[in-house]
Amino acid sequence: MRIIVPLKQVPDMNQVKFDVEGGRVDRSSAGVEINPFDLHALEAAIQIKENKGGNVTAISMGPRRAESSLRDALARGADNAVLLEDRKFAGADTLATSYTIAGAIQKLGAFDLIICGEKTVDGDTGQVGPEIAEHLNIPHIAYVSWLEVSGETIVARCEMGGRAYTVESAFPVLLTVTKDVNVPRLPGFRNKITARKAAVEIWGTRELSGFADISRCGVRGSPTRVHRVIIPSEENRKGMIFRNTIDEAIAEIADNLLSRLN
Amino acid sequence: MSTKKEVMVFAEQHEGEINPISYELLGKGRELADKLEGGLSSVLLGHKMADVAMELVYHGADRVYLYDDAVFRDLNLLNYKHNMVRLAREIEPEIFILGATHWGRSLGARIAVALGTGLTADCTGLEIDRNGNFVQIRPAFSGNVLAHIRTKTRPQMATVRYKVMKSLPRDINRKGEIIRKNVEIMPSLLTIVRKERLDEVNIADAEVIISGGAGLKKAEDFSLLADLAGLLEATVGSSRPPVDSGWIKKEHQVGFSGNTVKPKIYLACGISGSSQHLAGMRESDVIIAINTDPSAPIFKIADYGIVGDLYEAVPKLIERIKRCRA
Ligand SMILES: Cc1cc2nc3c(=O)[nH]c(=O)nc-3n(C[C@H](O)[C@H](O)[C@H](O)COP(=O)(O)OP(=O)(O)OC[C@H]3O[C@@H](n4cnc5c(N)ncnc54)[C@H](O)[C@@H]3O)c2cc1C
Ligand SMILES: Nc1ncnc2c1ncn2[C@@H]1O[C@H](COP(=O)(O)O)[C@@H](O)[C@H]1O
Numbered sequence: 001m002r003i004i005v006p007l008k009q010v011p012d013m014n015q016v017k018f019d020v021e022g023g024r025v026d027r028s029s030a031g032v033e034i035n036p037f038d039l040h041a042l043e044a045a046i047q048i049k050e051n052k053g054g055n056v057t058a059i060s061m062g063p064r065r066a067e068s069s070l071r072d073a074l075a076r077g078a079d080n081a082v083l084l085e086d087r088k089f090a091g092a093d094t095l096a097t098s099y100t101i102a103g104a105i106q107k108l109g110a111f112d113l114i115i116c117g118e119k120t121v122d123g124d125t126g127q128v129g130p131e132i133a134e135h136l137n138i139p140h141i142a143y144v145s146w147l148e149v150s151g152e153t154i155v156a157r158c159e160m161g162g163r164a165y166t167v168e169s170a171f172p173v174l175l176t177v178t179k180d181v182n183v184p185r186l187p188g189f190r191n192k193i194t195a196r197k198a199a200v201e202i203w204g205t206r207e208l209s210g211f212a213d214i215s216r217c218g219v220r221g222s223p224t225r226v227h228r229v230i231i232p233s234e235e236n237r238k239g240m241i242f243r244n245t246i247d248e249a250i251a252e253i254a255d256n257l258l259s260r261l262n
Numbered sequence: 263m264s265t266k267k268e269v270m271v272f273a274e275q276h277e278g279e280i281n282p283i284s285y286e287l288l289g290k291g292r293e294l295a296d297k298l299e300g301g302l303s304s305v306l307l308g309h310k311m312a313d314v315a316m317e318l319v320y321h322g323a324d325r326v327y328l329y330d331d332a333v334f335r336d337l338n339l340l341n342y343k344h345n346m347v348r349l350a351r352e353i354e355p356e357i358f359i360l361g362a363t364h365w366g367r368s369l370g371a372r373i374a375v376a377l378g379t380g381l382t383a384d385c386t387g388l389e390i391d392r393n394g395n396f397v398q399i400r401p402a403f404s405g406n407v408l409a410h411i412r413t414k415t416r417p418q419m420a421t422v423r424y425k426v427m428k429s430l431p432r433d434i435n436r437k438g439e440i441i442r443k444n445v446e447i448m449p450s451l452l453t454i455v456r457k458e459r460l461d462e463v464n465i466a467d468a469e470v471i472i473s474g475g476a477g478l479k480k481a482e483d484f485s486l487l488a489d490l491a492g493l494l495e496a497t498v499g500s501s502r503p504p505v506d507s508g509w510i511k512k513e514h515q516v517g518f519s520g521n522t523v524k525p526k527i528y529l530a531c532g533i534s535g536s537s538q539h540l541a542g543m544r545e546s547d548v549i550i551a552i553n554t555d556p557s558a559p560i561f562k563i564a565d566y567g568i569v570g571d572l573y574e575a576v577p578k579l580i581e582r583i584k585r586c587r588a
Contacts, residue, residue, distance in 0.1 A: 125383035130371035142368035161276035166456035223380035223415035238565035254582040
């Protein structure tokens with residue numbers, strides 16, 4: 001079983017600072033980590049490998065420092081890692097990101113399964129997974145909360161439109177997983193040391209030539225543009241705060257509640 | 263192809279039941295189409311759904327493209343995609359919007375790639391600016407930022423969050439055309455082996471929400487909130503930590519990675535007010551907060567705040583309401 005896990009390095013959301021006045025996101029204020037949802041994707045891939053045999057390739061598009069997240073993925077059990085890094089990949093929206101990653105997957109050769117996270121915490125779109133599937137012309141199952149590989153097929157459960165569907169697919173297929181799918185393991189200490197020495201392949205536009213057209217990568221290949229960023233400040237509310245006066249507060253609030261509901 | 267600018271709305275249905283977000287999209291779509299002096303069309307794929315197609319007209323559509331086939335009773339991804347892509351190529355809409363539901367996002371992403379166009383996810387605002395540009399507004403960075411996005415390719419595609427747009431009142435005098443389209447069937451590749459209806463707690467539709475957070479000491483204490491909710495015909499909500507601890511089901515979660523809600527009254531008990539929580543409830547009409555910590559950020563957006571212990575305040579509130587009603 002050949003499994004590919006696209007994962008993204010993201011800022012640690014609890015540390016990023018948002019400058020309300022300047023409308024700026026200060027990513028440098030925060031550490032980086034593997035997108036939390038992608039850890040579940042990686043864990044799912046490793047579990048399938050452990051049960052059925054095969055290998056897991058982690059792939060990421062981002063700046064050079066994203067190499068550290070790929071090493072982390074190796075320490076958690078991935079067998080190979082590829083970083084897609086090139087100035088010409090920068091500024092990509094989901095269309096260009098998915099196109100570039102799909103190109104790299106084609107260069108990697110035959111595969112059975114691609115497992116993505118449900119979404120990233122910075123991009124927040126959940127689109128890159130299904131978009132990769134469309135570029136590769138394979139089916140996908142999104143928002144998977146449970147899965148089982150049995151012989152020639154995979155069975156996965158996902159929730160949509162107030163229903164839970166159990167879906168079966170042959171390979172190749174792409175899944176996007178939610179955090180209900182498993183509990184990711186921590187990297188082992190010994191593995192961390194081996195991973196530090198392991199090779200992360202770095203591919204740029206040159207390595208992808210024949211698999212991806214540069215004009216469809218990065219900012220050039222991105223039809224959407226962010227024109228403005230606003231960091232909302234808290235709006236004005238009535239702001240009637242009661243301290244040490246619970247009874248008075250209850251009276252006021254209960255009356256208000258009841259008058260609004262009648 | 264006419265030169266009129268067309269706005270197209272995907273009407274999402276599951277087993278014949280229309281998802282109410284479709285009406286919200288039509289409400290917004292009508293406004294956009296009118297500003298562009300264009301038309302509003304809707305695409306409906308389903309089985310025996312002519313009545314629903316009329317409902318789409320009553321809610322604002324000038325035209326409904328109806329694909330009627332049993333394959334559309336279920337979530338037949340590749341068949342939905344194939345037929346919607348064909349339609350988009352034929353009518354060349356200027357704007358194409360879908361609900362930011364699991365189904366809308368999953369399907370919309372594939373359609374956008376097939377059409378070679380951009381897709382803006384999970385929008386909370388759609389506008390036509392002074393120069394006639396379509397501006398898509400969406401939260402990013404876990405809801406901490408609002409980005410204004412424009413798309414240079416056509417159609418300009420977006421998915422839109424539930425409960426942020428307003429549907430138009432149903433008007434049976436509204437006129438529109440139902441256009442039946444022929445269906446092309448593709449090999450589906452995915453087989454649905456089982457389907458269960460989830461007993462949904464539709465918190466997004468609740469008028470009153472009583473939410474609990476990490477300030478609760480144990481799972482059983484949600485019953486205190488349920489007592490209050492029972493009195494007010496309210497729905498119980500939650501911040502993320504109780505959901506993560508397995509104290510309450512994910513359907514109750516309010517916030518960035520849960521549900522967006524817009525009730526008349528939102529009561530937050532033992533919730534600090536993280537940006538991710540606020541992202542899901544800041545549009546509530548009235549916000550009431552109970553928290554022991556006077557510096558909790560939830561107080562910044564509260565209309566009424568009680569600095570105090572929820573275990574004291576909630577029972578008192580229950581008692582007071584019972585007394586008022588007696
Ligand atoms: C990508 C991402 C997505 C997220 N999505 C969501 C989401 O959808 N929804 C969500 O809620 N969170 C979400 N979070 C988590 C969010 O960052 C916060 O961790 C979470 O909202 C905190 O929940 P809380 O307010 O219940 O807990 P805490 O922040 O721990 O606050 C508990 C509060 O209870 C008060 N308290 C304690 N005891 C009492 C008492 N006896 N009486 C009254 N008050 C008391 C405390 O003073 C404190 O303010 C997300 C985080 C990330 C990174
Ligand atoms: N730059 C990237 N490199 C590798 N994988 C990515 C990248 N961006 C997104 N993905 C994958 O696509 C999923 C959805 O991302 P998004 O569409 O940004 O919410 C993520 O959980 C990852 O699995």
